Amino acid sequence: MNVQLFIPCFVDQLFPETGFNMVKVLEKLGCNVNYNPNQTCCGQPAFNAGYRDECRSVASKFLKDFHTYDYIVAPSGSCTGFVRNYYGKLFDNSAMHNDVKQLRKHLYEFTEFLTDVLNITDLGATLNGVGTYHDACGALRECGIKEGPRRLLSSVKGLELREMNDCEVCCGFGGTFSVKFEPISIGMGEQKVLNAIDSGADYLISTDLSCLMHLDGYIRKHGHSIKTMHIADVLASGW
Template sequence: MNVQLFIPCFVDQLFPETAFNMVKVLEKLGCTVSYNTEQTCCGQPAFNAGYQDECRSVATKFVKDFTPYDYIVAPSGSCTGFVRNFYGKLFDNSATHNEVKQLRKNLYEFTEFLVDILGVTDLGATLNGVGTYHDACGALRECGIKEGPRKLLEKVKGLELHEMTDCETCCGFGGTFAVKFEPISIGMGEQKVHNAVNSGADYLISTDLSCLMHLDGYIRKHGNNIKIMHIADVLASGW
């Protein structure tokens, strides 16, 4: 199976090891993985800030950078959800409408691709400790991803999964929201970290590094004894 990687900006710049671990998992499952080094942003930051024309320019490049008839896999429910749910608005009645429609259909968040397309839940991973899972808004609300990540984590040897209180509540990042409404964002992050710590977890796990990056800032500042992990890093552990 041919798989193209879509690596979001913040993963490329700040968490490249997660991208490499995603490749490691996909290749273990027999996928032929390709990565177009010309790819850039999907356009979500500009769109959320109200700059639709600028977003459309970036999104047009995104469409050109990917072959719409191959599977496209990303380690981010947020970016996946944006392309799926808002590219139709950007390109409706355009010359690329059909191409965009096919691209949106073949774009999957990483865990969604593993569980729903490849039908895999056990990667042979090992991680000793207690984990808790944060339902990122993009994955949960825009992609409908809920049970898949948990099925994958339940198969990780040595990992005990504890649900935290309010696991579906937003962490407070929200991209530009964290900049424009800093006190509210910090308060929401504080609540999320406290719920994760109170679950007894050693690891705070999610599909989205944007959420985890935000929460890790609070964790580091306050010295909480918990470590963030993207689920791709968990699934690549121990083998």
Template sequence: MNVQLFIPCFVDQLFPETAFNMVKVLEKLGCNVSYNANQTCCGQPAFNAGYWDESRAVATKFLKDFHTFDYIVAPSGSCTGFVRNYYGKLFDNSAAHNDVKLLRKQLYEFTEFLTEVLHVSDLGATLNGVATYHDSCGALRECHIKQGPRNLLSKVKGLELTEMNDCETCCGFGGTFAVKYEPISIGMGEQKVHNAIATGADYLISTDLSCLMHLDGYIKKHDLNIKTMHIADVLASGW
């Protein structure tokens, strides 16, 4: 099975090890993985800030970079959800309609690809400790991903999965929301972190590094005893 990687810009710049771990998992499952080094941003930051023309320019390049019949897999529910749900608005009544339709069909969030396309649950991973899972808004609301990541985590040897209160509540990041509404964003992050800590978890896991980056900032500032991990890093552990 041929798989092209869509690595969001912040993953590429700040968390490249997660991208490499995603490759590690996909190759273990027999996928032929390729990466188009010309790829850049999907256009979501500009779109969310109201700059639709600028977003469309970036998205047009994205359509060209990912004009393929291969599967496209990304370690981000947020970016996957944006392309899947909002490219139709950006390119409404345009010549790019069929390209958008093809892209939406081929694009999957990482855990979604594992569970819905490859139909796997046990990757042979090992991670000792207690974990709790944060439903990112992008994965849950934009991609309707809920049980798949939990099924994958339940098969990790040595890992006990426990649910925190308000696991579906936004962490407060929201891209530019964290900048424009900093006090609200911090308050939401604080609530999420303390709900996670209340479970006794050693690890706070999610599909989205944008959420985890926000939460980890609060954790480190307050020297709290919990570690954030992307699910790809968990599934690549111990083998």
């Protein structure tokens, strides 16, 4: 099975090890993994800030970079959800309308690809400790991903999975929201971290590094011992 990697900006610039761990998992499952080095941003930051024309320019490049019949897999529910749900509006009644339909058909968030396409829940991973899962808005609300990550984590040897209070509530990042409404963003992040700590978790796990970066900033500033981990890093642990 051929897989094209879609590596979002956060992963490329700040957390490249998560991208490599995703490759590690996919190759273990027999996938032929490819990466197009010409790829850039999907355009979501510009779109959310109201710059539709600039976003369309970036998205047009994205469509050309991922003009493929292979599966396209990304370690981000946020970016995956944006392409799926908003590219149709950007390119409605345009010459690229069919390209959008093809892209949406082949694009998957990482855990979604494992559970829904490959029908895999046990990667043979090992991580000792207690973990709790944060439902990132992009994965949950844009992609409808809820049970898949939990099934994958439940199969990790040595990991006890506990639900925290308000696991579906936003962490407060929201891209430019965290800049424009900093006090609200920090308050939401604080509540998320405290809920995770109250669950007794050693690890705060999610599908989206944007959320985890935001939460890890609060954790580090206040000296908490809980660690943030992307689910790809968890699934690549211990083997």
